[in-house]
Amino acid sequence: MPDLTEYKESLIRKRDEITNAAGQRPFQATMDNNSRQGDLADQASGNNEVHIQLKLKQTDAKILQAIEEALLRIDKGTYGMCRDCGEPISAARLKAIPWTRVCITCKEKQST
Numbered sequence: 001m002p003d004l005t006e007y008k009e010s011l012i013r014k015r016d017e018i019t020n021a022a023g024q025r026p027f028q029a030t031m032d033n034n035s036r037q038g039d040l041a042d043q044a045s046g047n048n049e050v051h052i053q054l055k056l057k058q059t060d061a062k063i064l065q066a067i068e069e070a071l072l073r074i075d076k077g078t079y080g081m082c083r084d085c086g087e088p089i090s091a092a093r094l095k096a097i098p099w100t101r102v103c104i105t106c107k108e109k110q111s112t
Helices: 003-025 040-076 091-098 104-111
Strands: none
Touching: 003 040
16 A cells, blocks of 8 residues: 555645635525516526535535545555455545545446
């Protein structure tokens, strides 16, 4: 297993990036569905923006949780091992997605 310091630093950087970005773009649910301002296209666009913001927040929350779990696995000594098959996860996959829990083979099986 390669030096975990690089992975830990990468995870912490990503965690900080997400939490800092969340502070810079507060959720804005300013769409008043009862208001008749703008045409239907404007209202639909506004609803769509609120929906996208919500999805981004949910995705960020999932990634933050996965990052915290990965940091715990580093502390426990189980980082880099596939949750499903127990085999080592490739360094290339860990570099691309340092919070991943599964190897590429098991991930591909999940997608089918």
